[in-house]
Amino acid sequence: MLLEINSLSVKYGRIPALEDFSMEIKRGEIATVLGANGAGKSTLLKAILGMEKASHGKVVWEGENVTNWSPSRRIKDGLALVPEGRRILIAQTIEENLLLGAYQRDDVDAIRHEMETIYDRFPNLCERRHMQASCLSGGEQQMLAIGRALLSKPDLLMLDEPSLGLSPLFVKQLFKLLRDLNKGGLTILLVEQNTDQALALANTGYVLERGKLIISDGAQKLANDPRLHEAYLGVAAE
Template sequence: MTLLSVSDLTVAYGRVTALDGISLSVRQGEIATVLGANGAGKSTLLRAIVGAEKPVRGALRFDGRDVTADPVHKRLAQGIVLVPEGRRILISLTIEENLLVGAHLRRDAEGIRRDIAAIYERFPNLATRRHMAASCLSGGEQQMLAIGRAMVARPRLMMLDEPSLGLSPLFVSRLFDLIRELNRDGLTILLVEQKTAKALAVAHSATVIELGRVVMAGDPQILQADPRLQEAYLGRSPQPAEDPRPIRQAIS
């Protein structure tokens, strides 16, 4: 079952087109990844899905419903939640206050308490410092807090924008273990990530975008074996006989 459908999505900033006719779908219960270089339009895509960017053309459907015109708070209420690049936690607030920010649309106090308790069980480092300012956390712990805050919103689709950015190798491994764990628990995830090999290793489907356009899409294992993707994003040189053109030119 398709949970999210993006059709011909175009976003422009003045005369600059950031997304140019992007189409993709995310199935219920899968991890879908979007890959691409800096400036390809990945973050713009996530912001458009959550409602923070208004498209000039195209449509978004979530669980069969057209949400193209819905504002951010309505999409959040339906379960579309974004963990933004750079985490953007409120470092002057306590860890628990940050988690409560994720519950600002909820009115079930007991359910919120249960969900926060579950987050503390999952992230014991947060539990031991729940009443301390979030500024005391390391970068990896801040990312766990950002994901915990998103979980309190009870997402049906969690979008992660460059979650490994700035993290140590140890925390990167823990992060991808967590992504797998959340998905096994039934959460649908849309992952934007520059660590291409790791993203492909956890994903069920993958889309590559360049200059705001989809240039490759499909099974992650098949894409990972493509010499053009290897050269552009995995740091591997293709065999001399392979097509030397850039991915977008070679596929269009």
């Protein structure tokens, strides 16, 4: 198992945001975590990376308990997160933003080579590599955020609502990119509110409701599970 989450709980003060969550991701798989606003999806990803502390439970990465590791140590060991809202440094150039992803690496030639691969994939970024990131559209900024995460050479790429605010064309490109990256061997953990597309892409799906796991199943089965829609409607109706 590449990643195992066992009974993970996270609290903000005394308020539980994630309770007793468990999941397993095999190498080469795509898993998706779904749920309405406030369900605890971002909290889960942050806890996997170590940006939020677990109040209970553990994160096991490649067989090792990493629950007390710092985020930078986890990144160095192959975990990466494309955060909600992208977090691009708009006053820095596109190239500087990309290089931030490689900040813990010193294999300069390999970094250069991977930068070129990323530029081949995203010609819009290549053309403007020396311009400020503020010149990019929302969709291009998302691609930059993904490129930056790839430069840490992850084994598991986690993405927090990457399709949010993107045009349908960019959403299509994004999902194609994720499929291509996965075909190249990358394991992916995708948080989405775009449930149909996420489940069409993923192997397994998990649904969170108010911090609790309410369903986990094969993605195809989950797509036809009436409880999935209830999870969204139930929250919306309140």
